[in-house]
Amino acid sequence: MSNTTNVAAPLQHLAIIMDGNGRWAEERGLPRVAGHQQGVRTVVEIVNECVRQQISCLTLFAFSSENWGRPESEVETLMSLLLEFLASQRQRMLDDGVRLRVIGDRARLSATVRSALNVAEEETRDGGCLTLVLALSYGGRDEIVRAARQIARRVASGEIAAEDVDAADMASALDTAGLPDPDLLIRTSGELRISNFLLWQLAYAELYFVDAFWPDFGPVELRQALDDYRQRRRRFGLTAEQTAAGEGLSNSAS
Ligand code: FPP
Secondary structure (H helix, E strand, O other): OOOOOOOOOOOOEEEEEOOOHHHHHHHOOOOHHHHHHHHHHHHHHHHHHHHHOOOOEEEEEEEEHHHHHOOHHHHHHHHHHHHHHHHHHHHHHHHHOEEEEEEOOHHHOOHHHHHHHHHHHHHOOOOOOEEEEEEEEEOHHHHHHHHHHHHHHHHHOOOOOHHHOOHHHHHHHOOOOOOOOOOEEEEOOOOOOOOOOOOOOOOOOEEEEOOOOHHHOOHHHHHHHHHHHHHOOOOOOOOHHHHHOOOOOOOOOO
16 A cells, blocks of 8 residues: 555444433433433444444444443343344444444343344345444453364364464454454543453554543544544554554554
8 A cells, every 4th residue: 555645544343332311311410220221322323423434343342241240220220231232223223234244252141131132143144334233241351262262173183283383373363353443542530540440452453542431432433543543653562654654554453
């Protein structure tokens, strides 16, 4: 690729840590569930905006492996909201060419949730505009451990030699196999952490932290983040001259 202006590579993959639902509700004297309900409305708006912006992949951190430790009633609420989301957005996803994909430890999800996710993934499999990746029961360390076990099994069976294992093998053993690495990570609610999200895949992502709570993060705020991203100069460990010449603009380990 030749590029003499050293601009950011096009944004293919956006990842978001949707934080602040609880505080949004608390500020209004509402129960936390109200924040999550409003958070789902924001999910719908942001998915639509990503389709409009021709972003090809959006990964949302919807439920972390640590979230299992929340009060049972809150976990149940989040799972119900997920099921409602899948039912209410089914037709829209099909119409808009949105393909659903799930990452995380599915074994911990209930049979009902697993089955609804399987159906949605199957039904939307031909969606060619946006891949919507929901990280559910997801933890970056857990994902890396599962990938390492998979590779260890291949080594133990003699399929590959330990010294031949490389970053591409690792990338293709992760839940995100086949997806480009995120170009931009957004976290809402003013927290400055990545909280065990996509630890391997975020290696070269641009980071964007915004004070707005997730329910207040709409298309306008998303466009501001995208504008900010377009001003960034990504170097992938190379010199400014090299990136100006178009080297290293691919953000993928695979
Ligand atoms: C963080 O807010 C948000 C979550 C733990 C869950 C995110 C879930 C949704 C937006 C709804 C379900 C998702 C889909 C895709 C239908 P928090 O509760 O940690 O907020 P706090 O830090 O202010 O307490």
